[in-house]
Amino acid sequence: MTTAHDYSEGIDPEHALKCSIQRWVGDRTQIVEGVIDNVTPSWDHERAAKLVRRQIEARVDELGCVEGSGNLDLPGSPNWYVPDIAVVPDELADGGSSLLPDQTLLIVEVTSEPNAETDRVVKRQRYAEYGAPLYLLVDRPDKTVTLFSGPARLGYTGVDGPHPFGETVRLPEPFGIDLDTSGL
Template sequence: MTTARDYGEGIDPEHALKYAIQHHSGDRTEIVEGVIDTVTPNWDHESAAEEIRDQIKPRVRELGCVTGSGNLDLPGSANWYVPDLAVAPKELAKGGGALLPDQTLLIVEITSESNAETDRVVKRKRYAEYGAPLYLLVDRLDKTVTLFSGPGRLGYTGVDGPHAFGTPVRLPEPFGIEVDTSGL
């Protein structure tokens, strides 16, 4: 007779799912609200990320941070994100594991036709809930940029935008710089 024990009673499904994602052979696979999604950005997408990375890089270095698209864990949820770009303190990024959104200084997501609503709604809500201080949404479909700040359980309290591409967007401290959005 087969029992629940034979099927792994006591196994934490969140942990098992996140373990599987971390140990598969693919690249840029994330879990969004329990759905596994393999991210394959196109060149326009990567170009927009690089445009932002190039502009913020000098300040990121001054802050002792790094930019990248490393894994972000959202504990207690079926979410494991791979942002298009994030800024994190160098010492935290050296640990080899996933970071938490509140350990970043900035998260950037760039929409594609396949994920626009996820970036606009789901990730914005989750990043706020998990304390990401700044969330920059580059909406390539609407050709706008919006900066969200003031994270909390109910969402972000600060919204700067949407601004049409070409409008400079100011990243507040600790950055204190403007991002030129004309090349996005």
């Protein structure tokens, strides 16, 4: 006679889910408030991210950082994000499978119609809660760019924007550069 074994003892469901996502086929799978989302960006979405990336690359290199779309874990929550762009110190990019939002210098999300509210509301709140110092929201449906700063438990305390596409947006120190939004 075979007896059933309770495998749930000692297994952390959050850890198990996040580990399975790391091994998911495709590198753009994230968890947003407990919902698994395999992100497939459109070409115009990718173009907008590329335009931002090109403008910050030289400064990112000067700062000894790397920009990319690596995994961000939000421990203690049902969230595992893959931002469009995150800037992190080069030494943190070695070997780890994920980083925390407070280890970034800048996070950029480019909205698309299906995920716009997630980027505008949920991710903005969570990035602030987890200490991401700067969150740049490139809102393609609204054709605006907003920079959030001063992370706090209840949200960002600083908001610069929304600026309509075409206006210059200043990325504060440590970047200290102007972002041309005309091609977004």
